[in-house]
Amino acid sequence: MKLLESHDLGVQDRLRLSLEGAFDPRAPLERELDPFFEALEAHAAGWMPDVIEGKRRRQYSRASVWKALEEKRGERSTAIGLYRTTSPALDMSLRLWFPPLPPRLHVWVDVQPLSLFGGTERCLGVVDLVRAWASRYPVSHGVVHSMADRQLADFPNFGRDDETSQRDGFDKIYELFWLNVFGPKLVETVGRERMLSTPAHRVEALPNGSILLVTWPTVADFASEAAREAQARAFVHLRPDLDFATVLRTLRERSAALAPVEPRFQPDVAALLSRVPDAFAISERQRKISELNAYRPPDPEEWLPASAALPSDVEDPDRARAQYADLAERLVALLHTPVPSVFEATPESLTDIDAHFFHENFPETFQRENLDDHAVPAVGAYLGEVLVKHLGGQWIPRRKLQEAQVRVGERVWLPFVRAHRYLRSRQALLDFSLTQLYRVAERHRFPAKTGDA
Numbered sequence: 346m347k348l349l350e351s352h353d354l355g356v357q358d359r360l361r362l363s364l365e366g367a368f369d370p371r372a373p374l375e376r377e378l379d380p381f382f383e384a385l386e387a388h389a390a391g392w393m394p395d396v397i398e399g400k401r402r403r404q405y406s407r408a409s410v411w412k413a414l415e416e417k418r419g420e421r422s423t424a425i426g427l428y429r430t431t432s433p434a435l436d437m438s439l440r441l442w443f444p445p446l447p448p449r450l451h452v453w454v455d456v457q458p459l460s461l462f463g464g465t466e467r468c469l470g471v472v473d474l475v476r477a478w479a480s481r482y483p484v485s486h487g488v489v490h491s492m493a494d495r496q497l498a499d500f501p502n503f504g505r506d507d508e509t510s511q512r513d514g515f516d517k518i519y520e521l522f523w524l525n526v527f528g529p530k531l532v533e534t535v536g537r538e539r540m541l542s543t544p545a546h547r548v549e550a551l552p553n554g555s556i557l558l559v560t561w562p563t564v565a566d567f568a569s570e571a572a573r574e575a576q577a578r579a580f581v582h583l584r585p586d587l588d589f590a591t592v593l594r595t596l597r598e599r600s601a602a603l604a605p606v607e608p609r610f611q612p613d614v615a616a617l618l619s620r621v622p623d624a625f626a627i628s629e630r631q632r633k634i635s636e637l638n639a640y641r642p643p644d645p646e647e648w649l650p651a652s653a654a655l656p657s658d659v660e661d662p663d664r665a666r667a668q669y670a671d672l673a674e675r676l677v678a679l680l681h682t683p684v685p686s687v688f689e690a691t692p693e694s695l696t697d698i699d700a701h702f703f704h705e706n707f708p709e710t711f712q713r714e715n716l717d718d719h720a721v722p723a724v725g726a727y728l729g730e731v732l733v734k735h736l737g738g739q740w741i742p743r744r745k746l747q748e749a750q751v752r753v754g755e756r757v758w759l760p761f762v763r764a765h766r767y768l769r770s771r772q773a774l775l776d777f778s779l780t781q782l783y784r785v786a787e788r789h790r791f792p793a794k795t796g797d798a
Contacts, residue, residue, distance in 0.1 A: 348396060348428045358603075358627055360462055360564060361492040362454035364475065364526065366482035368441065370448040375411055381439075382407060384477035388470045392435055392456045394427035414441075421446050433461050450482050459491055463565035472524060472547070472559060479526045480551045486515040487526030491567050495522070496628035497599045521580040523564040529554035535583055545579045568600040606634040611641055613784040614775070616693075620700040621775070642775060645782050647759040647766070654750055654757040657742050665742030669749070672726035679723065690731050692787075695779040698724075703775070708768045716768050722746055724768065725761030728779050732758060736783075736790050754790040758782070 368377050386393065397405050399413025405427065413425040424440040436455040442448060462468050471489055479487055488500070502510040503519035517534055518527070532540055532554065540556050541548055547559040560579050561572040577593040610618040618637045622630040649655075659665045673690070676698075680687045684701045686694040702708070708716060729751045732738040738751040738758070747765070750757040760782075767777040 348430060357458040357460070359455045359457040359492040360459050360471070360489065361495055362452065362456075362471070362475070362487075362489045364450075364452040364478060364484060364487035366450045366452075366479070366484040366487075367448050368450045368482055370443050374414065378410075378414075379407075380481045381478060382410060384474055384481075388474035388477065390470050391461065391467060392429065392433050394435055394437060395430055396428045398426040398428065433457055452478065455492065460565050463563055465562050468563045471564070472557070475524060475526060476549070476551065476557055479555055479557060480553060483528070483553055484526050484555050485528040486531065487524075488522045489524035489564065490522035491564065491603075493603055493627040494567060494599055496626050497602060498522075518580075518583050521558075521560065521576055521583065523560055523567050523576075525558045525560075526551075527556045527558070532556050540583065543579050543582050544575075546575065568603055570597075570600075573597060573600060603628065603631060606631045606638070608634055609638045613781045614642055614778055616696045617699045617703075617775070617778055617780045620696075621703060624704045640775070642778065642781055645763070645777075645785050647763040647782065648756045648786075649750070649759075651752060651755045651757055654741060654752065655743060655748055658744055659742045662740075662742050665749075666740045669726045669729060669740060669742070672722050673730045675719070676723035676727045679720075687727075690727065690734055692731065692735060692780075692783050695728065695731060695783055698727075699774060699778045699780050702768075703771060706771050708770050708773065717765075721764045721768055722761065724779070725749075725764035728763060728782065729758075729760035731779075731783060732760065732786060736787055738786075753786050756786070756789050758786055 393405075395405050397403050397409045397413050399415075399417040401416075403409040403413065410425065414423050417423045417425060422440065422442045424438060427435065427437040427439070429435040434455075434457040436453075438451075438453045440449075440451045440453075456462075462471065475487060475489060478484075488495070498520045500520065501515070505513070515531060518531065527535070527540065537556075540558070541550060543558060545558050545560050546562055547557070549557045551557060558579070560576045561567065566572055567576075573596040574593065577589055577596055580592055581587045581589045608615075608619060618640070621637060622633045625633050657665075677687050680698065680701065683705075684694070684697045686697045688694075707720075711720070725746065729738070729740065729749070732751045732753055733740060736753045738753045741750040741752060741757060743749045746761045747759070749761055750759055752758075763777055763779070763782050767773055767779065769777075
């Protein structure tokens with residue numbers, strides 16, 4: 346069963362649900378968790394999991410749930426994952442902690458895309474699901490919101506360092522989201538009457554002393570002006586120490602940071618730059634697109650006029666060319682699993698390599714000695730082989746790799762020099778990309794005609 350991964354749907358915001366609660370460890374686990382899965386099956390319309398994963402992957406059923414929980418159970422905890430094989434993508438986990446630790450139940454749900462929850466009916470289903478869980482299992486806190494906006498709010502640290510956040514937890518209301526569940530301690534901190542009188546779309550007291558609060562009818566339009574105003578009003582009601590204008594300004598700034606930016610990338614590197622934002626958190630991607638729109642890589646300098654080409658100084662040029670091919674095969678061996686297109690040695694495979702190295706931060710992850718001794722020669726040879734294969738290039742072998750050239754039209758290119766600069770840093774992967782050099786070489790493979798610009 347192949348799971349549908351979030352990246353399969355492209356860069357889109359997600360609905361994120363998190364709930365911290367407790368359960369009765371003395372009760373049989375199946376009986377204790379039956380209400381949890383009954384609620385999920387009743388209210389997860391359109392995004393119900395069809396796969397469950399413990400130590401192995403199975404089709405979703407209650408029987409599979411119990412098997413997965415049992416096979417993953419350790420001395421103090423157990424955890425399972427729940428997923429989908431078709432759109433929308435689902436990444437869900439249930440984790441339990443057992444005595445001697447305090448018995449805890451933690452739920453984490455990601456559904457992509459967030460736009461699935463643009464209608465009131467599906468959003469009501471989410472509310473009903475959280476209400477059922479929060480009513481059955483004592484909850485300290487729960488949140489449902491946009492994943493991107495949660496990131497901008499620095500959930501769950503809210504500007505605190507990790508140590509402070511772990512020590513204090515949700516000791517007060519640091520932010521208000523689309524759907525919120527406040528456990529009895531938080532209710533007591535704010536004041537029950539104040540919380541129940543919050544100006545919000547929905548405020549409901551739960552049987553166990555918790556309170557459920559929803560700021561706006563639908564979550565997908567959380568960033569709209571009206572939704573932000575409602576969010577700000579409810580927040581300052583719960584936190585009278587805050588100023589409405591200041592809170593609203595902060596929320597508007599977050600909305601602006603998430604507003605879609607149309608890509609207008611430099612053409613030679615557009616194929617690469619379109620994939621760079623995927624390496625960043627969803628909340629940062631629009632800002633990154635804006636930055637990349639303004640980015641202009643330096644013009645390639647790794648070339649000479651054909652008239653200035655260094656002549657071959659090797660005794661056996663054919664043998665040298667075979668050695669370049671062998672070096673290129675080393676890159677194929679290194680990347681064939683994460684970058685399957687590397688087998689094809691095409692212009693597109695150069696972009697795939699660029700994107701992979703950027704995502705993995707390849708130059709700053711591996712030891713410099715290994716990069717210079719192994720990666721640089723392999724990348725340079727592979728780049729040269731693509732120039733030969735697709736642009737009719739010709740190797741001009743030299744004893745020193747850095748001096749080896751590929752003639753394309755009226756220029757000779759220095760692929761090993763390019764590879765050396767390329768693998769200096771993560772930024773260098775963009776400044777000296779394989780993609781750009783190929784596109785410029787492609788443009789200059791024929792002599793310029795008289796009158797051409």
